[in-house]
Amino acid sequence: MLTYIIRRLLLLLFVLFGVSILIFGILMTFSPERRAAAYVTTPQQAKDIPRLIQQFGLDDPFYIQYFRWIKEVSRGNMGWSLVAARPVREAFWRYLPVTLEMNLFAAPIVIVFGIWLGTISGIHRDTYIDHVTRIFAIVGWSLPTFLFALVLLMVFYGYFHLFTPGVISDQVTMFILDNPEKFTRFTGMYTIDGILNGRLDITLDALGHLVLPVLTYVIVVVALNMRVMRSGIIEELSKDYIITARAKGADKRTIHIKHARRNALLPVVTVAGQLLAMSMEGSIAVEVVFTRQGIGWWLAESATQLDMPVLMCICLFMGVVFVVTNLTLDILYAYIDPRIRLT
């Protein structure tokens, strides 16, 4: 298995090379003027576009610009983010914890809740429990995230004045700024850092700000997981070995949980893994509506402003995430289904 993992990790280099060429190529389809315009916001500044092209060598041939970029990246310089007003690398480590923090809470709920709902729906096929969960799934999956986030915000924050948007409250922000010696940002995730600093109030404050984003994300995403699980359970329950187990007098719980669910998990692991990987670029709508400046928000802003270094960085990051996720999934398959051998 170790050889397999090393081989897959080496493959990562080729994936990153391919991704970088592809994204760079796509961005090069924009004219030098258009790329220089990223540094310009007003008509007053537009007069300097030709000089900006010259300054950054934006009219050089593709390969020169690409190798210039590679050279800088190999030195650890990912470039400057116009959107974040700081180096890309520095900005990345600031935005990533915000997205990670949401996933940290949303992902387990999505997986556990999806498996649970899918299981009971599959077991109680064509009963009212099944109908209710299926309707829930269809509604959840069809809901535009942006709209659903707004509805939650209006109900909870607008009417009940609960769950303020943002990452932490102003009071906590001011406390941290006034007392830098009393609060260290170990991970950049306030829920975790609050515990590590012995400040449960900060953890609770951060959790309060996570309720609506996590709820939105879970309800929208859990449906897919649930549907896959339900199909798997239904399929497994109709197989011969289940009939044999029933004939041998095995109790329902053992049949459903030990036999059917375990075998139905394989496709769910695939789907959950892909969902997790995708969630690493953040849910753009959730981050925009709830004012959480994470990777998704950064990506959206950078795409609209053609902040090239950021687009390159996030695409490469996503390449790494998908390769690593797929590798993890392969290892998980082998664990769930011992018939699978990794060579």
Next chain:
Amino acid sequence: MKRVRIIVCVCFLFLLFVGGVHGAVKNPNTFVLANYGNLRTLDPCVAYDVTSSQRLWNIYEPLIFFDGSHTDKFKPILATEVPSLENGGISPDGKTYTFTIRKGVKFQEGGDLTPEDVVYSFKRNMIADPDGGPMWMVLEALTGEGSTRDRDGKIIDGIFDTIDKCIEAKGDKVIFHLPKPYPPLMGILNYSSSVILDKEWAISKGCWDGNIKNAAKYNNPAPGHEPLLKITNGSGPYWMKAWEPNKEFIFERFEGYWGPKPRLKNAIVKYVKEWSTRKLMLQNGDADRVRVDIQYVPEVKAMKGLTLYEVPLLSVTAAFFCQKINPTGNPNIGSGKLDGNGIPSEFFSDINVRKAFLHAFDRETYKKDVFNGLVIMPTSPNVEGLAFHKDVPVYEFDLEKSKEYIKKAWGGKVWEKGFKMIITHNTGNEMREAAALILAENIMSLNPKFRIEVRNVEWKDYLVKYRQFMYPVFLIGWGADYADPHNFIYTFMHSRGVYGRYMAYRNEEVDRLCEAGIQIIDPKERKKIYHRLQDLWYTEAIAVPLYQQIVVRAYRDWVKGYMPNAMLTDASEMLMDIWKE
């Protein structure tokens, strides 16, 4: 089951109770503004947008600043008096300005303000002069050049020596020497690029070392490499406590401020892009003011507990006719010929075409339907609020007259053959889209052979393409850099102005008057010149003036002290003026 019901009811009542608690002043010492402007830098020589200016104006201070709501009257800040012809601060020939510098002013990191700091600040900012920055204004006034570099990016010979000589300190005074009179200088000195730095501190942070021989080394820093990008040390009423780009910017009162003590201890500017979120923050009192885009004005007008201010801005948007369209691979002009399937490159060089379009624009409907009446319909680029403004006649909406003119155009060929073209506007700007649609539909109603399509283009592409003469009609606006007619009239009408050039419009008289207007200090003479130029705007039918925007600033009613000023846009907030009670 019964227990569950009881718990649900209790929770519901609790939420109702929690939801009902509001109305009191939240955080009386902290002002929260929810906005969406992108702050890119805190270096005064680079910052050239309203968001950056807002931060800089509260942290640093200029020599003079707008007096209340006036855009052409000033109050002394770091100067002790506003120079004028009457008090001798401005020489009779308009080429020397003398400022006496205030004593006892401390910078936030402890340094004392001296006249040498003032001299250094101006020189340092002019020497740096980054591409896309604001320094062209001061450079044009003090050196006669709009940049330290030529069109090829090479440093202009002798420019740094000129900079070195144009400003000097004598005792407690600072003297500006201008190569020629430049009436807008006083307005330019209000801009955030004219704020004063602490010389020793700036040098210690990597700014120009004070030696003019080394100036070239500090010229045109690349974006992100300006030394004062994310650090500040001003003499203003607030200092920067924290800045998380695109998240929040936190001000704290500077306790050593030389002037009256600011009433607010803190201010937080939050980046909130989504309108619904901003609105709810305002409603819940978590924000004391939010940015309100024009389409959301009816919503804030319906909200309770707010104080609204309607502030006309010194800005104007127009639809410009390009008189020499680029025909190379240009889909916007169809066949490029007057054959019914396109327009020729010089289509708009015929004044009859321009007049036909002007008469086809329904100003009243536009004002009522698009702005709910909350707009000023300009008659020329010299909008209300600028000196020497006058209401010139406009081409009233009249489709019969429009038809008359279009029949005359191009010897009757336009009417006979018809034409096809595309009008573009920048994506997401509903005001410009509506204007383009009104123009297109009314012109098409004149003759079934007239075909105009309206398309949207992303803003950055738009900025590039109009400069390549790709658009037959381009809709674009201009916000004041300083409150002087020159900033608008030259831009819109001169053959080398930012828009005049890309309309390919040229008129000898207009060019001559635009150049004369900036070199005369006698207000009576200037008035004559700018009145004549505004008349020419009408007779020459240069473009369709569309709108002068009025912004609505929505404050919670516990915020007091706001003073509207047409030069301070929606992004601005002068924290010194406001308080909560």
